Each structure stands twice: as C-alpha cells, then as structure tokens.
Amino acid sequence: MTGPVIAGAPGPGALALGRWTADTLGVPLIVAVVHPAPAALGSGRVDAEWVADRHRAAQRVLDEARDTLGDTAEYRTVASSSAAHGLHDLAEETKAVLVVVGSGQEGLGSTAERLLAGSGCPVAVVPGDLVEAPGGLGLIGVAYVDTPDGRAALEQAARLATGAGARLRLYTVVSEGSTPLPFLHDAERVFLETARETYEHSLAAAAASVPGVEADWRIISGEVVETLAGLDEVDVLFCGSRGYGPARRVLLGGVSARLLRTARRPVVVVPRSG
Structure with missing residues (x-):
C-alpha cells in the first residue's frame, strides 16, 4: 500500500495540488490542520481555553476544506507544538509520498521552511496566488x-x-x-x-x-x-x-x-x- 499525499490546509492552492497529485498517483489524500497541543506547564484554565479555541478554529478550516473536496479526502486535526512538527510527524506516521503546503500571504512562511528542513519525503510548496489545480499544459x-x-x-x-x-x-x-x-x-x-x-x-x-x-x-x-x-x-x-x-x-x-x-x-x- 502506497502512502498518502498530505495537504497542509489552509490554502486553495495546496488543496488543489494535493487532490490532483493524489488522484494522479492513485493514493489517498489527507487534509490536515495542526493546532497547538496543551503545554506541559501552562497557566491552567487560560491555557486550556486557548488550546480549545485553537482546536475549534482548526476544525472550521477542515470544514471549509470538506466543502471544497467533499468525500474525496480524509480530514484530520493534529495537535503539536508547531505546524511544521505536526505535518512532519503525520508524514512519518503515514509514510506519506508527498506533503503539500502553501507559501502563505507573507512569502514562503515559517511552516514551509521548517517542514522542508529535514523532511523525509518530497515537499511541494504552492505559490500563495495559485488556486487552480495543474494539468492544463501537461x-x-x-x-x-x-x-x-x-x-x-x-x-x-x-x-x-x-x-x-x-x-x-x-x-x-x-x-x-x-x-x-x-x-x-x-x-x-x-x-x-x-x-x-x-x-x-x-x-x-x-x-x-x-x-x-x-x-x-x-x-x-x-x-x-x-x-x-x-x-x-x-x-x-x-x-x-x-x-x-x-x-x-x-x-x-x-x-x-x-x-x-x-x-x-x-x-x-x-x-x-x-
């Protein structure tokens, strides 16, 4: 069984390229959103409420992705200390063949850079203004x-x-x-x-x-x-x-x-x- 393609939401470009690549390779697509994990040493109630709020925000992002892709993907939230670490761990756990992320509104962005620094599988970075799936030129x-x-x-x-x-x-x-x-x-x-x-x-x-x-x-x-x-x-x-x-x-x-x-x-x- 070949591992999946992971699309690190948000970003329409990452979702589009992730779905196209998964379809092309004939492998599953996982759409993942990383949210903060509870801190080992936190401030009690305030920390717990903030983590819960971030989890709800991640779930909303997944719901938006589901509206776009429907049942063609599996959807996961991942608790981690950072988005890069969360996607990296998920890729290793699932033996992913590719991780796709968007460059974001501020250039390449820290998530993509940190993920690229040592990933064990290929990483695709999609320009922030690209929203359509490839394939037109072939x-x-x-x-x-x-x-x-x-x-x-x-x-x-x-x-x-x-x-x-x-x-x-x-x-x-x-x-x-x-x-x-x-x-x-x-x-x-x-x-x-x-x-x-x-x-x-x-x-x-x-x-x-x-x-x-x-x-x-x-x-x-x-x-x-x-x-x-x-x-x-x-x-x-x-x-x-x-x-x-x-x-x-x-x-x-x-x-x-x-x-x-x-x-x-x-x-x-x-x-x-x-």
Whole structure:
C-alpha cells in the first residue's frame, strides 16, 4: 500500500495540488490542520481555553476544506507544538509520498521552511496566488544536474508524469557568465564548450532513461534562480535538495531556498537519495 499525499490546509492552492497529485498517483489524500497541543506547564484554565479555541478554529478550516473536496479526502486535526512538527510527524506516521503546503500571504512562511528542513519525503510548496489545480499544459519540469539529487528529482517527476500522462522537460541553467565570448583565450573557450557538451550528453541520457514518458530537455543561459522561477510553461517544477547531509532528507541549499520564494509554479523539493 502506497502512502498518502498530505495537504497542509489552509490554502486553495495546496488543496488543489494535493487532490490532483493524489488522484494522479492513485493514493489517498489527507487534509490536515495542526493546532497547538496543551503545554506541559501552562497557566491552567487560560491555557486550556486557548488550546480549545485553537482546536475549534482548526476544525472550521477542515470544514471549509470538506466543502471544497467533499468525500474525496480524509480530514484530520493534529495537535503539536508547531505546524511544521505536526505535518512532519503525520508524514512519518503515514509514510506519506508527498506533503503539500502553501507559501502563505507573507512569502514562503515559517511552516514551509521548517517542514522542508529535514523532511523525509518530497515537499511541494504552492505559490500563495495559485488556486487552480495543474494539468492544463501537461508539462512537468525538472531542474536537472547529473548528481544523486538531480536523479532523485527526475525519478519522482517521472512517476507523476507517468500517472498524469504528461510530458517531461529537463532544464539545466548555465550562468550567463559561462557563455563563450570573443575575447576568451582558446583554452577557456575549449573548457566552456566541453562543459556544454557534457550538459547536453547528461540531459539527453537522462531524458532517454525515462520509459513510457515523452521527455525532452533544454539548456538555458541565465541567472539560475531567476530563470527557473520564471518557468511558467510547466505545471510543476521538481528540484533536488542539497547534496549532503542525512540520507533521505531534504536539506535546502541556496538555490532551492531562493527558488521556493520566487517561483511562479509549484515547486517540489525531493530528498537526496543517499
């Protein structure tokens, strides 16, 4: 039995992407709202009343989600010290295949950042202004480099593309400063041309390695984060996490952290496969 997709409500974008992904992968959807757990050392009645009020507020959020999704999901409230901890614990308990959260009204938001710092499963972050489910363009993107992290992102993206009947496109962004210029010495020019040939070879091999999925690739010149964040031709963009740290954990590097704050489309950060 494959684990569920967890949509961390609130947010119409997280609900829409969560339902679409669960349907595509053929797995259950759990909509979860985290509320504060009673403090070990609290102020008695005041503390208990505040916790009860937060629980009622979480239940109202779930009721709104149920109005949107109906009986297509399971609905849970989770008591925890923080939203990130609650979603993390639920993901581990259920062996979730994906956790989906919204970026919120204030940028990425502390919940998404804390959840991403060490999650054992892929985490999707949906831009706050995105409310519709993907699928219209049928194109899933992968920010690809030929490393264990890049290959892990490709593997997860291919699984979603297979279920959705979508196309797959791999992107490698080459810094504008790496573009050969007329005044470069011959040795520098050869080095840069060789590097581009290496990118082309690894991209072609990676695209060909995905069975049953129509896949192509692009090499784009530009600033890495800005270029990836501006990709509005894709429904979802997959990227790997930092290439070191605990196995099977998401560790945000500089590129992925900045990308999550500026991307126009949902970004799925995949744990390293180590």
